[in-house]
Amino acid sequence: MELTLQKPTDLSMSRSKGIVVGFWILTAIFCLQIGFTAYAQLRLPQVAEAFTHLGFPDYFRVELSWAKLLGVVLLLAPVPARLKEWAYAGFAINLGSALIAHLSVGDGAEAWGWAAATGVLWGLSYFFWRRLQATPAAPDRAVSTPFPGLAQLQR
Numbered sequence: 702m703e704l705t706l707q708k709p710t711d712l713s714m715s716r717s718k719g720i721v722v723g724f725w726i727l728t729a730i731f732c733l734q735i736g737f738t739a740y741a742q743l744r745l746p747q748v749a750e751a752f753t754h755l756g757f758p759d760y761f762r763v764e765l766s767w768a769k770l771l772g773v774v775l776l777l778a779p780v781p782a783r784l785k786e787w788a789y790a791g792f793a794i795n796l797g798s799a800l801i802a803h804l805s806v807g808d809g810a811e812a813w814g815w816a817a818a819t820g821v822l823w824g825l826s827y828f829f830w831r832r833l834q835a836t837p838a839a840p841d842r843a844v845s846t847p848f849p850g851l852a853q854l855q856r
Contacts, residue, residue, distance in 0.1 A: 717836055724829035731822040732773045735792065738819075739769040751812075755802045765795070776826075782834060789827050796820040 741748045743766045752762040768791065775788035796816050803813035 720829055720832050720836065724826065724833055727822060727826045727829060728776055731819070731826045732776055734819050734822060735769050736773050738815075739766040739773075742766040742769075755806060757802075769795070785830065789823070789830070792823050793820075793827075796823060 742752070742762050749759065749762060752759070772788040772791050775784050796819055799816035800813050800820070803816065
């Protein structure tokens, strides 16, 4: 039995589909994580105690939770790119501030590890989103879609 390797002729189609799929998978996981933390900050008393431990007032916890939920909606909804950029910026500030807050009070990795891991998801989601923004639409399919990369998946 002879094995032959065939050289793919067009990698651009699969690459762009890979970027789209990667973006949506990572963004969905990131949004689930952020959504869970927003819920936990609003509903779980141990999370409220952690905010007090970090030195934040109670109203800040509620404000932050609603801002996270708004950011999740902006990342998932068909909104202009500038709004998504602001949502990504807000999440970067939030995650960086969480790391600084935990490290400044001497918390261990069990406390700041979640912010660091979520920061990695943020970075990957943002990377793929920027790649999608840089990918030009094909001339025959130059239809505006509210969801990044959706037209590329339909090909």
